[in-house]
Amino acid sequence: MxxxxxxxxxxxxxxxxxxxxxxxxxxxxxxxxxxxxxxxxxxxxxxxxxxxxxxxxxxxxxxxxxxxxxxxxxxxxxEEATAPHEVPPSAAPSSDGPLLCVPGGTLAHRPDCPLVAGKPEAEPVGDRALGPCPVCEPQV
Incomplete structure (x- = not known):
């Protein structure tokens, strides 16, 4: 058995x-x-x-x-290959378009970042000083 x-x-x-x-x-x-x-x-x-x-x-x-x-x-x-809250390199977004943020947000995201992709309220960062998103890691 x-x-x-x-x-x-x-x-x-x-x-x-x-x-x-x-x-x-x-x-x-x-x-x-x-x-x-x-x-x-x-x-x-x-x-x-x-x-x-x-x-x-x-x-x-x-x-x-x-x-x-x-x-x-x-x-x-x-689980051993990737640390918690760390995106594997192959899954990191790679778009080089204008950076986006959500209203009231504190992070800048690439346009294809899963945290802002498909959100109609996402808007361009502009002159705001925001931190980089830990998922898509844009150059701020």
């Missing part, structure tokens, strides 16, 4: 058992008026039920990752 299938069914069983325990605990607690009489039901059903729900979610997430082993290393390699 593949690991992902075992994780999937184990996760479903744990989550279902946790949900049933939470419902049983809630039902038992709702019948008690005083808090000191509710504590045993919390300890025996509600808390273990919540723990099983979390464990089931973790197992299901692990099953999702194990089901597609070819995709995980590629994602990790892509």
């Amino acid at each position: 593949p690991t992902s299938r075992l994780l999937w069914w184990g996760g479903l069983a744990a989550a279902a058992t946790g949900a049933v325990l939470c419902v049983i605990g809630w039902y038992q607690i709702s019948g008690e008026r005083f808090a000191e009489r509710q504590i045993p039901y919390l300890a025996s059903c509600s808390v273990p039920g919540a723990a099983l729900l979390v464990a089931g979610a973790v197992l299901l997430a692990a099953a999702g990752r194990a089901a597609s082993p070819g995709e995980a290393p590629a994602e990790v390699a892509d």
Whole structure:
């Protein structure tokens, strides 16, 4: 039996058992008026039920990752190749037209920058002193 299938069914069983325990605990607690009489039901059903729900979610997430082993290393390699908030060189816009900005904005953008492309409110920078966009990196 593949690991992902075992994780999937184990996760479903744990989550279902946790949900049933939470419902049983809630039902038992709702019948008690005083808090000191509710504590045993919390300890025996509600808390273990919540723990099983979390464990089931973790197992299901692990099953999702194990089901597609070819995709995980590629994602990790892509994340390592580019730092966060950094656009790969091939994706950087390269238009040399007049720089644009949005009204009230503080950055200057190239016309094909994805942050201003297709926005009708984008206007030419003109004489304003704006910082360069970190995505399209225009020469300001």
